[in-house]
Amino acid sequence: MALSLAQRHRLRVLAELEAAATSPMTSMAGATAYELQLAQLIQDRLRLKNIQGNEAKAKLKVQLLPTYEPYVQGVLAGGNGAQDEVLTTLMVWAIDAGAFPDALKIASYVLKHNLIMPDRFARTTGCLIAEEVAEAALKAQKAGGEFDLQTLFETEQLTREQDMPDEARAKLHLAIGRALATQVPDEVVSAEQLETLKAARDNLSRAIELHTSCGGKKDLERVDRLLKKHAGPAS
Incomplete structure (x- = not known):
């Protein structure tokens, strides 16, 4: 279910506040906004896993990414560099979806704060x-x-x-x-x-x-x- 404008605004503000309150190099785990988005991410990864074609997966990612925009905006605005599996995963999804300006905005933050990619990604960031x-x-x-x-x-x-x-x-x-x-x-x-x-x-x-x-x-x-x-x- 798509979030209303009010819900998106609350999510962005909450993500910004929680990201600002989380110390660098620690994890966002436990923060309400992060846990909500991580749960959504797990569901969406299962949807992607059931699709074999990379082109079809990319098309689904195009549809999924707007759901996470408020969270990403909040973290980028207030974050101090806490480890964030949601953010790093969405960076890769944005590249896969061809949303390169969005991907590079996240990449700038990720590299600035030396965020680590999840274990399933074999390469360095x-x-x-x-x-x-x-x-x-x-x-x-x-x-x-x-x-x-x-x-x-x-x-x-x-x-x-x-x-x-x-x-x-x-x-x-x-x-x-x-x-x-x-x-x-x-x-x-x-x-x-x-x-x-x-x-x-x-x-x-x-x-x-x-x-x-x-x-x-x-x-x-x-x-x-x-x-x-x-x-x-x-x-």
């Missing part, structure tokens, strides 16, 4: 954020679509100092490099486009440096070819 966003971008690019470049930039900035395998970081640089490169047609006409190509080259080179088999060599060849062809005349 920074690695998970970088890799999941990168893989979503690479999937869209492979299908001939686009992916929001600002989301990629923000993800890279958020996770720059986070420890992760080189292969995971390479995926993010590859996605950024491809996103930049596709903004420039074969007939480059402006200095701004050349700067975009140079930024694409930096990211593609970094991806290959981190992981030789990342799949960016053909992208880099195109970028180098365009730079060689147009750098002189455009200058």
Whole structure:
């Protein structure tokens, strides 16, 4: 049952007050708002478990996420960094649902306070954020679509100092490099486009440096070819 506006407001306020009252590095367990949302989360995870397809799961997450918005808003507004399984799980769900601005808002808080992912997530928090966003971008690019470049930039900035395998970081640089490169047609006409190509080259080179088999060599060849062809005349 959907919450009324009044109920959503009460939940947000309660979550903010309880998050503010919970010390950093302790758990939100026992707080009323947290326990209510955790119980809802367990029910929704069971619903997701009964669905086999990832695409269908993502569609259900799109429907489920608004239910948790008041809680998330409250914790982000008042939280001091208490461990919160609800919040970290919803961050992943937001990525799966394609709600990247919401996911990165949570990610900023999670990384700032060094929140730990639940045991069922095998990767560290920074690695998970970088890799999941990168893989979503690479999937869209492979299908001939686009992916929001600002989301990629923000993800890279958020996770720059986070420890992760080189292969995971390479995926993010590859996605950024491809996103930049596709903004420039074969007939480059402006200095701004050349700067975009140079930024694409930096990211593609970094991806290959981190992981030789990342799949960016053909992208880099195109970028180098365009730079060689147009750098002189455009200058």
